[in-house]
Amino acid sequence: MERHQTSVTRTPLNSVVVQRRSKSKSYRQSYRSCLGATSRLGFTPALTAQRLNASRRAPKSHDITKKVNPEHLNLLMKTEWQLSYVTPLYQFRHTQLKSYSRQLSAFIAAEKQQGFAVEVDGSHSFRVSFSVVQGMVETDHDAETILIQIHSSPAFARQDEPQKSVWRGCLTCINGNPDYIHSLLKDFICLPLFGSSGPQGLTSLVKSWFQQTFDCYFGPLEISNTSLQWLVALWTNCHTESNIQHLKMIWTLPAVPPLQVTYSVNPEDAWELWSSVRKAHQEENEGGEKAKDEAIVDIEEVMRFMQCLKSHFYRHFRLDLSAGSLDQVSTALGSAKSNGRIKILNSKYMITTLTLLTECALLKMPI
Known part of the structure; x- marks a missing residue:
């Protein structure tokens, strides 16, 4: 940090x-x-x-x-x-x-x-x-x-x-x-x-x-906070097909001076957490009128995934990332910044990002 x-x-x-x-x-x-x-x-x-x-x-x-x-x-x-x-x-x-x-x-x-x-x-x-x-x-x-x-x-x-x-x-x-x-x-x-x-x-x-x-x-x-969170989830979802190697997020918390937090997550841990969120969301929808399509990712899953990551960080460092803003996300597939800068590093997922x-x-x- x-x-x-x-x-x-x-x-x-x-x-x-x-x-x-x-x-x-x-x-x-x-x-x-x-x-x-x-x-x-x-x-x-x-x-x-x-x-x-x-x-x-x-x-x-x-x-x-x-x-x-x-x-x-x-x-x-x-x-x-x-x-x-x-x-x-x-x-x-x-x-x-x-x-x-x-x-x-x-x-x-x-x-x-x-x-x-x-x-x-x-x-x-x-x-x-x-x-x-x-x-x-x-x-x-x-x-x-x-x-x-x-x-x-x-x-x-x-x-x-x-x-x-x-x-x-x-x-x-x-x-x-x-x-x-x-x-x-x-x-x-x-x-x-x-x-x-x-x-x-x-x-x-x-x-x-x-x-x-x-x-x-x-x-x-x-690139809005929501769009950056979408990229965190979508790129993590690609891990089994293309190893994302790392999940790195940079948050800015309101303080004087501003506090910048770098949050790095092991790719396997990120994948396991994402998989559990997806599984739980699918089970919740099994009793509904329409079963959830496994090929579709919902914003509820993205928000739940991000909340789990923030909760884990809070348990260890007693800092609530929800009070700040997500400024940057990067994996081996690419990087994106809130100021509108983007780099795509893997052509296989270029269409998804664009x-x-x-x-x-x-x-x-x-x-």
Whole structure:
């Protein structure tokens, strides 16, 4: 414990066909015409009462290397992504990626000329590449994932010296809410989860270009306390198929200065506790009208599992973790932080993790 102060690719089109009057008309206005007046809180009527799913399928191993380019997987994995949500993109086309690469390259060059672009280790030129990560979809209404890379050449590089990747971005939608996606107007593409890795200056430039070109908006995507607890349970559930090696949680307790607690759990102990919680929950449901599906994990199981972990900690250290907040969780499958940073270390459970994060991004979607 420590104290701290601290390219033919499918672009799904929606069933609602409405002619947009002009490109300058914001998607917010288009939503209003399609979905009616906004609520007082400013969210779409369809999403105002929606919450994070109370149940989800238990994660199973997916060998996505059979359908996703291993090179793309390597770029997506083992990189710590800073997450944002992004509203639907107007007239984005997966078939125009070469054009987008040229446009964004020119935009960065123009901003740099005006003194706004970021300097990266003395780099004087940037090259942008857009590519489709084919196979990173789970349903017919998911749009294909887009990977963006920015390469640069050092100021005094040799002519034959290859450019180096200095920034990476990813737009994705895995198991997106079909009701939300089909409520969009025809020319809007839903890729709500955006991850970036690299200098903040380049991230700002990329977001600015997207907002100007596709009439969208980016916002920060924190990972809530509930979502982090879901990841604790879902990753622990994977232990028998892929050894999680460790379960590490970092909590922050309200104190002056704030008390940061690192809580590490033996993977076998975590698995045994999780199994007992699952078994007890299943037995409780045996007498009900509907037997519990073993492939489904309920929020009640997640909360009970976390409460058992906190109770065990209290017995030993007399500190009530319930009084604080869960800030970080990590296993051999990945790590996640409440500030919106995520790293995926095992491709077999990438779909499970991205499904949860896509859901979080869609729940943040304003109009």
